[in-house]
Amino acid sequence: MMKRSIFIVITTIILLISIAFPTTVLAASMPTTTITSVKSQSKAFTVKWKKKSGITGYQIQYSTNSKFKKGNKSIKIKNAKTISKKITKLKVAKKYYVRIRTYKGKKYSKWSKVKSIKTPKESKCTKDNIQKETHCTNNNNHSIKCGNMGRWFNSKDEVDAYWDKVDISYFEQYQNGIITFEEYHKKSPYGYECWSCSYCGKWTGNFKYN
Structure with missing residues (x-):
């Protein structure tokens, strides 16, 4: 009778511990x-x-x-x-x-x-590293496209988001079997450099490839 009581007590304690402290x-x-x-x-x-x-x-x-x-x-x-x-x-x-x-x-x-x-020491697009472009006028009329990204952005954050979007697009093509892993690394940019227009303040840049 005593052994059975001890067994019940031990079982109850183990159950309470497992409930109170769940484990992965x-x-x-x-x-x-x-x-x-x-x-x-x-x-x-x-x-x-x-x-x-x-x-x-x-x-x-x-x-x-x-x-x-x-x-x-x-x-x-x-x-x-x-x-x-x-x-x-x-x-x-x-x-x-x-x-x-x-x-x-x-x-x-x-x-x-x-x-x-x-992580890199500092951003490649700091205020001290802005390249002034001369092909833009004060009325925001860009005469030519600047950078191999082929477009202008309202902020540096938009440039970063666009890089993410392009990279993820190629990665999904690889995941879905549309392109090979080697093609993904060749087509997807591993980084970028960017700068802003000294007149209108918009941003553009170049993708970097392996």
């Missing part, structure tokens, strides 16, 4: 994903990965510690169709380590291999 379940059957590219930007980086099915989404973890022992930050991607994420508000000239895993409910896959990236 690592499932061997969960599909793992891999990081395909990481590109640095001013105080940011964009990470891309392979799309997986039969999951809820992805968890990205990044840190300045290569072993992920401290200072870790995590982001949950709740759409399984998402294949890229821009991480912002980072420090300049800092090396970051990033990894990713899939999840479904409380089940998580193993982490992917760690990729590293270093």
